[in-house]
Amino acid sequence: MASSRVLNFGAGPSALPASVLEKAAEGLLNFNGTGIGIAEISHRSKEFTAFVANLEFLIRTQLDVPPTHAILFTQGGGSAQFSATVLNLLARHRLLHPHLSDDERVMDYVVTGSWSEKAAEEAKRMGGSRVNVAVDSRKYSKDGKSFDNIPPHTEYAFSPDPALIYYCENETVDGVEFSHKDADATSFPYHLLDKGALLPLVADYSSSFMCRPIPHLSDHAVIFAGAQKNIGPAGLTILIVRQDCIVDVDAAAQLGATPIPLTMSYKTLFDSKSLYNTPSVLPIYIAGLVLEHLAELGGLKYYEQTNRKKAEKVYEAVRKGEEKAVLQRKVQDGAGSWMNVVFSVLGDGAEQRFIEGAEKEDMKGLKGHRSVGGIRVSLYNAITEADTDKLIGYIEKFVLAESNTTS
Template identity: 70%
Template sequence: MSRVINFGAGPSALPESVLEEAAKGLLNFNGTGIGIAEISHRSKEFTAFMAEVEGLIRSQLDVPETHSILLTQGGGSAQFSAVVLNLLARHRLLYPDLPDEERPLDYVVTGSFSKKAVDEARRLGGGRVNVVVDSRASSEDGNSFDSIPAHDAYAFSGPDPALIYYCENETINGVQYSNDASSPASFPFHLLPKNTLVPLVGDYSSSFMSRPIPRLADHAVIFAGAQKNIGPAGLTILIVRKDCLVDVDAAAKLGAASVPLTMAYKTLADNSSLYNTPAVLPLYISGLVLRRSQELGGVNYYEEVNKRKADKVYSAVKEGEAKGVFRLKVKEGSGSLMSVVFDVVGEGAEAKFVSGAEAAGMKGIKGHRSVGGIRVSLYNAITEEQTDVLVAYMKDFFAQ
């Protein structure tokens, strides 16, 4: 069977050239005579490869030496817990005598994943959860995540929160922060506390390596599951400012919650991400993707290509909307470059659209079960030519 075009939300498409190279590595990694899924994670060949992966991330995103790059497991969902535990431990060391209710955890809620993150913070306790803004409040029905909030809607807790969390791209809901600082849909960095090392946490799981990260050096933690733009599920990439690599056991003696060692950022950093066995095969494939990315021009290259791809799909949606066939689910200016979400109008129309796409060799476009509709994921491995195939199908559909 020939390969289809995979518009799936994740695990998502990978470049075919990478898959072909990875297949060779499954049998013989770097001339060792041992397959990558069999080799010791402490072998000199694999540790050298890990160092290369870290270097590729650092160079392409311009990560400063003030930040460590860590490679771990558990996906973004595990980081919903880890960022709370590690940054509350940091806050405890900085302010040992504060009661828990005076340790604010600021959360910007713009979609399903930031809602999961704030729910986990409430479940773990140890601080006072403050919802800085919930974008549902400005939606037409009061219940939809359909836009990035206006800057004047944000209400940060004060000068010394334990953390400030946001999700840069909400892949289920199709909203994303703009990289243009003058846009009302940009993240309001100017409203953050001044004259301090801000504990800013960015969830970049569904947009990592798709374009530059604005003000990366101002972040305390950036995390990303690999399974969107980088590689297979199983690897999580962390960029952690070094003042957040704290002694969690010392914090626990002062009353902070105990942090499992495999979730403690200092443990990962002190052991070069090798405290326990890493996700060897996903890490290998991710390294091959990052090598290819560097050859193509890195995040600046992908930013241009991804914008062209998204513009084509949004244009087709708007054209179909004018004909009463499609309905965009996100407000103008807040749409994601990675996840284009829309409805197909009419009884049975959505099923017809999905089945027609599959018959034409395109899969993975059905929306998330929680919101329905259509979701087109335009991650890095989706080419402009593949996007053109989808756009042609969309136009044929609403021309019927």
């Protein structure tokens, strides 16, 4: 079944392990011995509710999620959470500070790429409080307009008591990611935040969830991630929400907060064990199979080591291509993503030759996002080190051919 598959380096929906897909295909006909396919079975059945509970367990144990945080499952992807986090955390802030006016409520946004820019725009569109851009990385880019870096810690300007502080850990479009080492200049500046309070810190982990441990996880109020990068197909969104952020949104509305649709309320999801309405049954099933597969391989420790190796190999191949004036990195040193390596191919028609040549060798999904162009290599968990080595062999061959042509 898997022999005719190509290598999918696309940014999402992305590659999934072939063994998982084969098992999922069996489940489409017969889920866990029920005689009913997973796409047909009731989400209230004991078999499916047990599967959801196990999915939560797998995430909690592998990410070491503390009991202070709930794990919830919803729909709408990261984009829906651009709105939901605003509504839920503004409701929390209203309950904590009922006498503040809307102008006195502030939401902080760290803008380091296309997705965090969209999140900030959505917060502004929704209104109800002020949006403070704590830092915008374009100011520190090589051309003054690109997202190609993580700004210096000294440049962040956080508000004294914001309703939320948002950042995107990995920018899928721009290939920019925060370092996970606190000592690095490109890490997220946790040390600048008020450690004497329950931080309203919101992190978008959509394109890097379950690829390695999450630093300072317990300091976060909300972590959200679409499943369609590392752990499943599109249609499932995973939330890790601190208990104090699961608030009575109706009580907040009575105090003047914006009413929240029930399906976007974290309290609704929590009280119903993520089953208020029919969830994305098939994506939940496949995500569970992926996480079981991940555990069998050694969990996040295994993937952290493997993903580091894959990224280092690709960045080294791009560096060598730069020496030959064939390739050019788009991201400044220290800010490159492990999951999405972006670069340009220099010369007239060279980018198209690169893509066509890769496709002839059964490697697809390498074209950069339409908004920025170039090449994007997505190295999600299902891409093995052997897959990466095949791509690197192609890059090296391409660079050699191009350099010989231009010399």
